[in-house]
Amino acid sequence: MTEQRWLSDEESRAWKKFIAVVELLPGTLDSQLQRDAELTHFEYFTLAMLSEAPEHTLRMTALAAVTNSTLPRLSHVASRLEQRGYLRRSPCAEDRRATNASLTDAGFEKVVHTAPGHVGTVLANVIAPLDPADVQDLDRIMGKMLKKLDPENRFKAQGADSAA
Structure with missing residues (x-):
């Protein structure tokens, strides 16, 4: 029987910091988007992914993949976004x-007007605390994690060069 491996002190410290970021960042992003655009982060991300698609249109299954969502969750959010035009x-x-799913003209305008505030929040909370070498390290580390968590690249984030 093999002995159970536990996290080293260094691994535990890194893990706890990672979990804190995973828990705190969504609230920070949601708060800014709710305040400035009356959108959740997931609603904004859904609109943003459509804004980058050819003809601003994707099949719901493809949109679910690029937003890392289930079809039922995406359908619920799509209904809300549809009601808002x-x-x-x-x-x-x-x-x-x-x-x-297609982005309407009003949806495209919403993305265009919302993007600067969202990017500002990402810059202030994620990028600004880092130096250029840290940003490269973050990209490299997240790439390694994504290869493990999303080996089929359904989320389309591996090698992604698009904006937040």
Whole structure:
């Protein structure tokens, strides 16, 4: 029988700091987006991913993949965004079983007006505390974690060069 491996003191310190960031950062992002744009981070991210897609349209399954969401969660959020006029869903012309999500003009405007504040929050809370070497290390470390957590690159973040 093999002995259970536990975290070393150094690994435990790093893990606790990582968990603190994982827990605190979503609230920081949500607070800014709620205050400035009346959006949750997930709603904004959904709109942002559509804004980067060809013709601002993705199949719901592809949008779920790039937002790391389940289809039921995405459908719920898409309904809210649709009610607000930021997104519309329609049958996919190539596959009648699939549904497309498209960013409306109002949705695109929402992304354009919301992006500067969101990027400012990311810069202030994630990037500014780091020096350029730290940013490179963060990219490298997150890349290693993503290769383990998302080996099929469904989230499309491995090698991503797009803005936050």
